[in-house]
Amino acid sequence: xxxxxxxxxxxxxxxxxxxxxxxxxxxxxxxxxxxxxxxxxxxxxxxxxxxxxxxxxxxxxxxxxxxxxxxxxxxxxxxxxxxxxxxxxxxxxxxxxxxxxxxxxxxxxxxxxxxxxxxxxxxxxxxxxxxxxxxxxxxxxxxxxxxxxxxxxxxxxxxxxxxxxxxxxxxxxxxxxxxxxxxxxxxxxxxxxxxxxxxxxxxxxxxxxxxxxxxxxxxxxxxxxxxxxxxxxxxxxxxxxxxxxxxxxxxxxxxxxxxxxxxxxxxxxxxxxxxxxxxxxxxxxxxxxxxxxxxxxxxxxxxxxxxxxxxxxxxxxxxxxxxxxxxxxxxxxxxxxxxxxxxxxxxxxxx
Amino acid sequence: xxxxxxxxxxxxxxxxxxxxxxxxxxxxxxxxxxxxxxxxxxxxxxxxxxxxxxxxxxxxxxxxxxxxxxxxxxxxxxxxxxxxxxxxxxxxxxxxxxxxxxxxxxxxxxxxxxxxxxxxxxxxxxxxxxxxxxxxxxxxxxxxxxxxxxxxxxxxxxxxxxxxxxxxxxxxxxxxxxxxxxxxxxxxxxxxxxxxxxxxxxxxxxxxxxxxxxxxxxxxxxxxxxxxxxxxxxxxxxxxxxxxxxxxxxxxxxxxxxxxxxxxxxxxxxxxxxxxxxxxxxxxxxxxxxxxxxxxxxxxxxxxxxxxxxxxxxxxxxxxxxxxxxxxxxxxxxxxxxxxxxxxxxxxxxx
Numbered sequence: 286x287x288x289x290x291x292x293x294x295x296x297x298x299x300x301x302x303x304x305x306x307x308x309x310x311x312x313x314x315x316x317x318x319x320x321x322x323x324x325x326x327x328x329x330x331x332x333x334x335x336x337x338x339x340x341x342x343x344x345x346x347x348x349x350x351x352x353x354x355x356x357x358x359x360x361x362x363x364x365x366x367x368x369x370x371x372x373x374x375x376x377x378x379x380x381x382x383x384x385x386x387x388x389x390x391x392x393x394x395x396x397x398x399x400x401x402x403x404x405x406x407x408x409x410x411x412x413x414x415x416x417x418x419x420x421x422x423x424x425x426x427x428x429x430x431x432x433x434x435x436x437x438x439x440x441x442x443x444x445x446x447x448x449x450x451x452x453x454x455x456x457x458x459x460x461x462x463x464x465x466x467x468x469x470x471x472x473x474x475x476x477x478x479x480x481x482x483x484x485x486x487x488x489x490x491x492x493x494x495x496x497x498x499x500x501x502x503x504x505x506x507x508x509x510x511x512x513x514x515x516x517x518x519x520x521x522x523x524x525x526x527x528x529x530x531x532x533x534x535x536x537x538x539x540x541x542x543x544x545x546x547x548x549x550x551x552x553x554x555x556x557x558x559x560x561x562x563x564x565x566x567x568x569x570x571x572x573x574x575x576x577x578x579x580x581x582x583x584x585x586x587x588x589x590x591x592x593x594x595x596x597x598x599x600x601x602x603x604x605x606x607x608x609x610x611x612x613x614x615x616x617x618x619x620x621x622x623x624x625x626x627x628x629x630x631x632x633x634x635x636x
Numbered sequence: 637x638x639x640x641x642x643x644x645x646x647x648x649x650x651x652x653x654x655x656x657x658x659x660x661x662x663x664x665x666x667x668x669x670x671x672x673x674x675x676x677x678x679x680x681x682x683x684x685x686x687x688x689x690x691x692x693x694x695x696x697x698x699x700x701x702x703x704x705x706x707x708x709x710x711x712x713x714x715x716x717x718x719x720x721x722x723x724x725x726x727x728x729x730x731x732x733x734x735x736x737x738x739x740x741x742x743x744x745x746x747x748x749x750x751x752x753x754x755x756x757x758x759x760x761x762x763x764x765x766x767x768x769x770x771x772x773x774x775x776x777x778x779x780x781x782x783x784x785x786x787x788x789x790x791x792x793x794x795x796x797x798x799x800x801x802x803x804x805x806x807x808x809x810x811x812x813x814x815x816x817x818x819x820x821x822x823x824x825x826x827x828x829x830x831x832x833x834x835x836x837x838x839x840x841x842x843x844x845x846x847x848x849x850x851x852x853x854x855x856x857x858x859x860x861x862x863x864x865x866x867x868x869x870x871x872x873x874x875x876x877x878x879x880x881x882x883x884x885x886x887x888x889x890x891x892x893x894x895x896x897x898x899x900x901x902x903x904x905x906x907x908x909x910x911x912x913x914x915x916x917x918x919x920x921x922x923x924x925x926x927x928x929x930x931x932x933x934x935x936x937x938x939x940x941x942x943x944x945x946x947x948x949x950x951x952x953x954x955x956x957x958x959x960x961x962x963x964x965x966x967x968x969x970x971x972x973x974x975x976x977x978x979x980x981x982x983x984x985x986x987x
Contacts, residue, residue, distance in 0.1 A: 548916050548917055548970070548974055549916075549917065551916045552915055552916035552917040552977070555914040555915065555916055556911055556914050556915050556916075558914060559910035559911050559913055559914025559915070560907055560910050560911060560914075562910055563906040563907050563909060563910025563911075564903055564906065564907050564910070565899050565900075565902045565903035565906055565907075566899055566900065566903040619899070623899055626903070
């Protein structure tokens with residue numbers, strides 16, 4: 286498999302089929318691990334990095350995870366290939382932009398990915414559609430155990446798993462969900478969500494992880510504390526309490542809008558669809574913004590004949606690197622805007 | 637005929653059928669006249685105003701202009717009826733808002749209208765579709781002569797026709813055209829048009845005369861000087877030189893856009909149509925703005941199956957007083973926005 290093979294279809298975890306996926310688009314659990322006997326990545330020279338890469342690559346590719354697994358040599362990938370992997374959340378932007386021997390291992394259906402020599406020697410991630418954090422945790426725990434049988438992780442009896450950055454020490458776990466909160470945004474209550482997240486030590490980010498603004502009503506919410514709680518506790522609190530509370534707020538905001546301002550709501554939804562079906566040039570930011578409104582329209586049953594899978598697919602496939610990979614070469618922003626508009630039009634006018 | 641009878645159809649002069657009507661929507665010539673032996677309106681008391689009104693009403697209604705003529709008692713009309721007449725350009729906003737005995741006489745097809753006791757005792761106007769200023773002038777000259785056979789106008793051998801406001805003294809003529817200049821606006825050249833108008837002593841106004849901003853790429857251009865030139869000279873210069881020059885600029889700007897930025901142009905046109913066909917709430921300003929882009933799209937043959945008559949009709953019929961008259965009662969702005977959107981949608985989705 287090559288990165289370019291990914292540019293025409295949606296990742297399974299993003300297909301909108303999971304439980305509660307109208308609001309919780311997807312769940313992700315990530316573990317940070319390092320090998321004993323090696324310096325952390327920031328201090329590791331190129332030949333030692335190569336050793337770590339080869340060792341982990343061989344072990345992970347040999348695991349039977351019930352899926353074909355592919356190795357991608359990130360260091361020797363083109364910028365476009367790297368960008369495509371970032372857009373699909375398979376690797377981080379930092380991993381794409383780093384230097385030296387590094388790689389990624391990706392399961393065919395993209396539900397599992399491992400980054401080797403990112404900030405830590407190994408970061409493994411499991412993705413699932415909808416709110417399935419427990420399932421992600423169970424799965425990643427299995428994988429982690431399988432790997433741990435073959436390597437010695439850097440581990441301290443008092444602190445737990447050691448990591449390059451102290452914020453990951455302990456469990457090394459990060460759990461996160463991708464949320465679609467258009468009604469909270471529309472009713473001006475999104476600040477409440479931000480504040481609540483801050484108060485409970487959660488991080489809110491845009492669709493593309495650290496350092497990006499939340500755009501188009503999409504938010505990534507994740508834990509910040511990895512030390513002092515067990516993985517199970519972190520997952521349980523996130524999955525059983527925090528996320529359901531936010532989902533409840535969003536549902537209430539949607540009901541309120543439907544009741545108090547149905548015309549305004551329909552206007553926003555129908556305009557968004559109208560523009561998406563008409564535009565000849567559209568930026569990725571505007572597409573995200575408009576698709577968000579259409580997505581809410583479908584979820585609230587104010588629009589018929591359009592599937593969430595189609596909308597999610599458009600989110601993913603109209604990103605800049607996806608467009609260029611599909612075209613087979615780089616495109617200037619104007620051409621991307623035209624191609625994006627054309628793809629959206631043809632997909633949404635079929636319905 | 638009552639004002640409410642007007643609210644469902646377009647004025648003939650606004651139907652887009654005339655010569656060059658893609659850019660020059662309509663032509664208008666207006667004459668200001670006052671009766672000898674009466675004070676000018678600002679100094680005329682109510683009973684003398686009543687005399688002037690009755691006298692002019694009787695004379696004008698008796699003229700054979702080849703059209704049924706209707707008198708409207710503006711003083712006793714409802715605000716909604718007055719607003720409807722203003723929206724149709726049949727009377728001025730000042731005439732609607734004035735006090736005391738005053739009226740309007742309107743030809744069935746709205747090509748001729750007379751205001752009695754506006755700023756002057758009599759203001760007569762002739763409208764035609766497209767660039768037909770000479771035809772307007774010939775027509776209004778005939779009507780003026782017919783009236784002058786029956787009354788004595790206030791006239792000074794040196795200055796000409798005397799008027800309440802010195803800016804109208806002399807010929808008392810105002811010639812104007814309603815222009816659609818979307819390409820000059822889009823290419824940022826509209827300032828040139830404004831400056832050229834200023835340099836040649838022309839007034840640029842919005843679609844609704846004095847004191848309104850030009851909105852949605854529509855401009856009303858008229859002469860300001862009425863003294864020192866004959867009517868014929870004013871009409872000839874306007875019709876033969878000034879307007880063709882502006883039309884030429886607009887055509888050049890359209891050609892330039894088509895050549896240099898066809899995608900951008902199509903994007904604007906298609907988005908405008910998409911929003912008009914989708915919106916559930918739309919303000920009159922936004923409707924004007926979007927209909928303007930669609931109008932250009934039809935004129936540039938970038939859109940098919942929509943007629944200019946339909947678009948012009950929507951400009952006229954979706955104005956606030958038209959909507960309310962059609963509904964039979966007053967509507968708050970939200971309801972108007974919903975009704976406007978509904979009418980636009982049903983007319984543009986038929987095509």
